[in-house]
Amino acid sequence: MLNVSGLHLWRGDRHVLRGVSFTANAGQCVLLTGRNGAGKTTLLRAIAGLLDPEEGQVQWRGASARSTRDEFHSELAYLGHEPPLKGDLTGRENLRYLVGIRRTLSADEIDAALTRTGARDFADRAVRTLSAGQRRRVALAGVLLSGALLWLLDEPTTNLDADGQQLVARLIEEQLARSGIVVAAVHHTLSLGAGEVVPLELEAA
Amino acid sequence: MRTGSLGVAQLVIARDLRLAFRKPSQLLQPLMFFMIVATLFPLTLTPEMSRLRDAAPGVLWIGALLSSLLALESLFREDAQDGTLEQFALSGQSLTWMLFAKTCTHWLLTGLPLALSTPIVAVPLGVPTEALWSVVASVALGSFALSLIGAISAGLTLGARRGGVLLSLLTLPLAVPILVFGADATHQAIIGGAIGPPLRMLGAIAVLGVTLAPLAAAAAVRIGLE
Amino acid sequence: MSWAWFHRFASPPWVYGFATRWTPWFGGAALLVMLWALYGGLILAPPDYQQKDAFRIVYIHAPSATLSMAVYATMALAAAVGLIWRMKVAHAVAAACAPIGAWFTVATLGTGMLWGKPMWGAYWVWDPRLTSELVLLFLYFGYMGLRAGIEDPQKADKASAMLAIVGVVNLPIIHYSVTWWNSLHQKPTRLLGEADMVWAMVWPLLLMFLAFFLFFAAVVLIRLRAELLRRERSASWIREVLK
Numbered sequence: 001m002l003n004v005s006g007l008h009l010w011r012g013d014r015h016v017l018r019g020v021s022f023t024a025n026a027g028q029c030v031l032l033t034g035r036n037g038a039g040k041t042t043l044l045r046a047i048a049g050l051l052d053p054e055e056g057q058v059q060w061r062g063a064s065a066r067s068t069r070d071e072f073h074s075e076l077a078y079l080g081h082e083p084p085l086k087g088d089l090t091g092r093e094n095l096r097y098l099v100g101i102r103r104t105l106s107a108d109e110i111d112a113a114l115t116r117t118g119a120r121d122f123a124d125r126a127v128r129t130l131s132a133g134q135r136r137r138v139a140l141a142g143v144l145l146s147g148a149l150l151w152l153l154d155e156p157t158t159n160l161d162a163d164g165q166q167l168v169a170r171l172i173e174e175q176l177a178r179s180g181i182v183v184a185a186v187h188h189t190l191s192l193g194a195g196e197v198v199p200l201e202l203e204a205a
Numbered sequence: 206m207r208t209g210s211l212g213v214a215q216l217v218i219a220r221d222l223r224l225a226f227r228k229p230s231q232l233l234q235p236l237m238f239f240m241i242v243a244t245l246f247p248l249t250l251t252p253e254m255s256r257l258r259d260a261a262p263g264v265l266w267i268g269a270l271l272s273s274l275l276a277l278e279s280l281f282r283e284d285a286q287d288g289t290l291e292q293f294a295l296s297g298q299s300l301t302w303m304l305f306a307k308t309c310t311h312w313l314l315t316g317l318p319l320a321l322s323t324p325i326v327a328v329p330l331g332v333p334t335e336a337l338w339s340v341v342a343s344v345a346l347g348s349f350a351l352s353l354i355g356a357i358s359a360g361l362t363l364g365a366r367r368g369g370v371l372l373s374l375l376t377l378p379l380a381v382p383i384l385v386f387g388a389d390a391t392h393q394a395i396i397g398g399a400i401g402p403p404l405r406m407l408g409a410i411a412v413l414g415v416t417l418a419p420l421a422a423a424a425a426v427r428i429g430l431e
Numbered sequence: 432m433s434w435a436w437f438h439r440f441a442s443p444p445w446v447y448g449f450a451t452r453w454t455p456w457f458g459g460a461a462l463l464v465m466l467w468a469l470y471g472g473l474i475l476a477p478p479d480y481q482q483k484d485a486f487r488i489v490y491i492h493a494p495s496a497t498l499s500m501a502v503y504a505t506m507a508l509a510a511a512v513g514l515i516w517r518m519k520v521a522h523a524v525a526a527a528c529a530p531i532g533a534w535f536t537v538a539t540l541g542t543g544m545l546w547g548k549p550m551w552g553a554y555w556v557w558d559p560r561l562t563s564e565l566v567l568l569f570l571y572f573g574y575m576g577l578r579a580g581i582e583d584p585q586k587a588d589k590a591s592a593m594l595a596i597v598g599v600v601n602l603p604i605i606h607y608s609v610t611w612w613n614s615l616h617q618k619p620t621r622l623l624g625e626a627d628m629v630w631a632m633v634w635p636l637l638l639m640f641l642a643f644f645l646f647f648a649a650v651v652l653i654r655l656r657a658e659l660l661r662r663e664r665s666a667s668w669i670r671e672v673l674k
Contacts, residue, residue, distance in 0.1 A: 097216050097219075357597055
């Protein structure tokens with residue numbers, strides 16, 4: 001369903017993505033590995049449509065992701081390095097706005113997602129007051145809440161303790177079991193109990 | 206179920222209002238700036254009321270312009286830095302619509318209070334009381350148009366070096382028509398002349414801004430987020 | 432319509448070659464036309480009965496003014512092509528145009544000021560055309576400032592392209608508002624260039640317009656070559672060219 005072919009991208013002088021190609025179907029998790037600067041973040045952003053590749057195509061459900069941008073985005077959840085949360089709002093409020101603009105949410109759904117990622121206890125404190133790991137748990141609840149079919153995760157286990165890393169693995173497994181697709185950039189391999197893993201290693205320029 | 210346009214706008218507005226009122230002191234800063242700047246003019250020109258009255262349109266509008274430019278900083282910058290603006294662009298909803306909602310909210314929090322506070326500055330500058338309501342109306346309209354146009358430069362300068370100064374540098378030439386017609390409306394109000402024509406031109410610019418600027422701002426923000 | 436013709440312009444090496452071949456022709460033509468026009472304008476044409484010889488500055492002033500706006504329009508058009516068809520070369524053309532246009536604007540303002548002194552006794556008057564030129568200069572500065580302020584070259588190209596397009600849409604509005612403003616406050620003044628011109632004065636002026644356009648073509652091609660060299664420096668065709 002997600003098809004990336006011949007992606008080339010330059011950032012200034014650096015030829016960051018040099019002909020990246022892969023296909024991911026329902027129930028598959030693409031694990032992006034590579035050293036720092038290899039282009040993992042660039043690739044994720046290019047797939048999401050935040051960056052424009054010079055050459056190559058990203059196709060979703062057989063159509064160009066760029067020409068069906070809004071439909072593509074409505075099925076996509078992107079989580080970057082930093083959790084996209086407003087410091088002055090509580091976790092719960094953040095989720096209400098972050099995901100609420102995508103689909104109608106009930107308070108119960110938000111609660112359920114927060115509970116699943118272990119963030120319920122601190123969901124009503126201003127995000128400013130939370131630790132990095134706690135923020136990530138809130139952000140993960142957002143990804144879960146979005147109900148998106150395709151997850152693009154940039155180093156999702158950053159700042160998480162051992163429990164948290166297990167949580168991420170379980171969440172990905174559950175997403176794959178729902179016939180979702182995950183593309184995750186990771187530093188150390190993520191061991192998934194279930195679901196098909198497609199490894200993709202990027203080399204630094 | 207996918208959120209409809211009305212719902213999206215409601216959420217965006219509610220979010221920005223809630224954020225603004227968590228830090229209410231920030232709302233006062235552009236106003237304070239406006240008043241200080243307006244006070245500096247008599248100090249550098251003359252305390253004579255008749256001369257000040259002549260200069261009043263310029264003082265009011267330049268003060269309002271500079272204060273609005275400062276306030277434009279807060280339109281996108283924080284959201285761009287913490288990644289929430291990016292999430293707007295990735296939501297699958299119309300970024301144009303969301304940015305229009307954001308810009309309107311921003312104006313409600315900065316431009317409108319500015320317009321409402323102009324009497325405080327206008328009276329000491331010798332503006333007659335009968336003229337005050339049209340001063341408020343013209344500054345309200347002009348600051349709204351400025352917010353719409355400023356959203357474009359705000360989007361383009363995201364992540365640029367010296368973004369704040371660049372934002373002002375880019376927006377000022379584009380603000381010339383607003384300044385010209387706004388100041389003329391104020392001038393006409395003071396001398397009791399015809400405020401209709403300049404006010405209508407200001408309105409036309411605002412309408413043009415509403416139709417075209419949010420589209421350009423959305424394109425600018427997508428470029429700025431790269 | 433053959434799109435192959437259009438697509439050639441998307442290829443940096445082809446455009447580089449085109450620019451190299453045509454620059455001398457444009458430059459040579461510009462020089463010849465300008466010499467002829469200046470001979471006609473400075474020597475052959477009679478002095479204006481009111482301004483005497485001072486009117487002759489129109490031969491620099493008017494073409495500079497026209498070019499300053501034509502270059503902005505060219506810049507915006509190239510930027511739009513670059514943005515819509517994603518052509519690198521178009522962005523390079525826009526970047527090459529900007530400083531040239533800015534200099535034409537400075538020349539307009541400078542010659543305007545030099546003309547103002549004998550005409551109105553003042554180096555500067557806030558007449559609508561000069562004021563619009565000044566705002567145009569600020570638009571150029573804004574464009575160049577934005578380019579300089581963005582690190583990533585592709586992002587700088589796109590952002591400045593958007594700015595150029597927004598600017599070109601605003602230019603008529605700005606000019607209209609400045610004219611309005613001027614009509615409110617100015618006593619009627621003799622506008623620049625309103626000398627009663629006889630044909631002997633006019634034909635050199637027309638030639639000067641042509642010369643300036645040719646000059647712009649030559650200079651923009653030179654700058655374009657430099658832009659392409661800089662942008663494509665790691666590409667293989669560069670090594671071929673520089674042998």
